[in-house]
Amino acid sequence: MNLKPNKATGLYVFENDLRLEDNRLFNQACLHAVTSNTALICLYCFQPWQFRTVKIRKTVIKKANKRNAVMGSARYGFLWQSLNELKHQLQLKGISLLVRIGGTEQVVSALQKQHQFDHIYHNQSVGFYENQQWLKLKKKFPNLTFYTAHSNSLFELNDLPFKVSEMPKHFTPFRKAVEQLSWPLSEPVIDCYLYHKVNELNHWSQIPSVADGQRKVKVYIGGAKAAQEHLGDYFASKLPSSYKRVRNQLLGWQNSTKFSPWLALGCVSPRQIMQQLKTYEANHGANESTYWIFFELLWREFFYWNALKQGAKLFQTELASIETKNSIALLNLWSQGQTGVPLIDACMHQLNHTGYLSNRGRQIAASFLIHEMGVDWRLGAGYFEQVLIDYDVASNWGNWQYIAGVGADPRGGRHFNVEKQQQTHDPDGKFIKQWSKHESTVSSISWKDLFD
Ligand SMILES: Cc1cc2nc3c(=O)[nH]c(=O)nc-3n(C[C@H](O)[C@H](O)[C@H](O)COP(=O)(O)OP(=O)(O)OC[C@H]3O[C@@H](n4cnc5c(N)ncnc54)[C@H](O)[C@@H]3O)c2cc1C
CATH class of the missing domain: 1.25.40.80 (Serine Threonine Protein Phosphatase 5, Tetratricopeptide repeat)
Incomplete structure (x- = not known):
């Protein structure tokens, strides 16, 4: 189907659903556009809070429910590549991907005032703060129809x-x-071509791009x-x-x-x-x-x-905070791989260098920070949020709670014996040897000019 509609009545906001295949909500949006001969605008927002250099750690301690993170370069690179691929796939359908720097609430409100959309589509996030923005939008625009779906779960x-x-x-x-x-069953993307020229301000060219050579881990290409x-x-x-x-x-x-x-x-x-x-x-x-x-x-x-x-x-935590006066100093030692415990330091070097750490490595490193160093688990979870290439609000914070014993663990927390773990999982010290060589600095993308 080849259409050249003029008016856009639908807005699809991509978040953590950066694909067209097996995306029922996107199919629904396309079908609506095709049958009503209207255009569909597709949007992705770079949320400022993910990039601003804020006092992340202090903020997390003082207000556990206010999360702030400066995205590490590996995580950003993967996201950028994924968006680039999405942009390409949308182009094949005649649709431009509009990229904006700004909170979803502000960006969508501004676009709504301009276009007067009839309906907005967005993936239903399970993250509490991510959802707050949508709740505010729904209140602000009571006559607008919001279509949502859980696009990233196995079950409905x-x-x-x-x-x-x-x-x-x-x-x-x-x-x-x-x-x-x-x-x-997973659903193929519907065949349609919806050409519509978007004359909107697009921040895509202002977003730092990621060259292929900058990839830290070969297996990971976003998209x-x-x-x-x-x-x-x-x-x-x-x-x-x-x-x-x-x-x-x-x-x-x-x-x-x-x-x-x-x-x-x-x-x-x-x-x-x-x-x-x-x-x-x-x-x-x-x-x-x-x-x-x-x-x-x-x-x-x-x-x-x-x-x-x-x-x-x-x-949050149900237990009294176990934060100590020097928890920030301890967190820095841990996060930079400078605890002096070879297995922990190797884990953190791998994480910092690649944005990835195996499940066992994450468990050992998290347990060490919480149970050996006595640092509030939320600080560790906040650090993982910054650097993990696979950061996921539910899996990250849920697993940290589990290890800290404040979440879903029926045994009241997991305390891993580092020596035993090393004997079992790195008996000949190859992992430690490989990762002890690496420097442990995480560069973050310089967004200063864009957000200040
Ligand atoms: C402290 C801590 C923080 C974590 N943070 C994240 C995170 O932010 N994002 C994330 O995706 N996973 C997280 N995990 C879970 C797990 O470590 C990773 O999913 C896994 O290491 C990813 O590698 P893989 O795809 O090769 O996993 P595989 O072992 O191949 O597992 C297959 C898939 O199953 C799922 N899975 C496996 N283990 C878990 C688990 N414990 N919890 C939830 N899902 C799991 C993942 O989707 C994974 O891709 C965390 C675990 C810990 C202990």
Whole structure:
């Protein structure tokens, strides 16, 4: 279908759903545009709070519910590439991606006043503060229709066998309740061409671009296309059949799926992954390892709905604060890989250098900060938010709560014995050797001029 509509009546706001394939909401928006012969404007907002050099740590201590983060360069690079790919895919449909620097509430309000849209589409985030902006917009524009969907979960909200507010507090009963459920098949993007020239101010050219050579980790290229390639490579190999046996190894890029960065930005959906996993099982046989990939995706699902249930409590603690006077100094030692404990320092060097750390490495490093150094877990979670290439509000804060013993852990927290972990997961010291060489500085993108 080739259309050249003049008036845009719909606005699609991309957030953590940076893909067109298996994106029902985007299909719905396109269908509406096609049937009403109107245009669709697509928008992405760079939120200033993610980039401003604010006193992140002090803010987190004083106001646990006010999160602030300066995005590290690896995380930014992955996001930039993902947006670049999305922009390209939209162009093939005749649609321009409008990029704006500013909070969603402000940017959408300004566009609404100008265009008088009839309807706005946006992915339903489970992050409490992300949602606040949408609640304000809904109040501001009561006559506007907002279409939302949970585009990044495996299950539909209405298919869950419980109300989210009553979901099991712990993972095992959650898993048992949902494991047998089915989920909708992933949906291909509809075929349409919606040419519409957007004469809006676009900040795309002001956004720092990321050259290919600047990538820290070869396997990680942002965007839906790279996600599909990685998925294809992973399931074309025999790796899924040994996943459970090797997933806790600290060294090596093939010991786990490495799906998380693409999942976090919605470049791929869990349904697309499950579809490929099922095909792999049909062709090569299912075993404990292939099941375990599903099992880990259920952990993600658990934290996803748990974040919606907890709301602002996800960033708070039920315990009295364990913050000490020198917690900022301790946090700095930990985050820069200067604790003097080789395994912890190696983990932090890898994280700072690449934006990625294995699940076991994250658990050991987080446990050390909380239980050995006595630092408030929220400071560690805030640091991970800055640097993780796969930062996801639900998985990050939920896992930190779990280790601190203030969240979903029925055992009241996880305290990892570093020496034992080293003997088990790095007995010959190869991981420590590899990462002790690296400098541990995280550069952040210079956005000063844009936001000041
Ligand atoms: C302190 C801490 C912070 C974390 N922060 C994040 C985060 O911000 N974003 C994020 O995606 N994951 C986070 N995790 C979970 C986990 O460490 C990563 O998902 C995993 O290491 C990503 O690598 P992978 O894709 O190779 O995982 P695999 O082992 O291959 O697992 C497959 C998929 O299952 C999911 N998964 C696996 N383990 C977990 C888990 N414990 N919780 C939730 N989902 C899981 C992920 O989507 C992952 O891609 C955190 C874990 C800890 C302990």
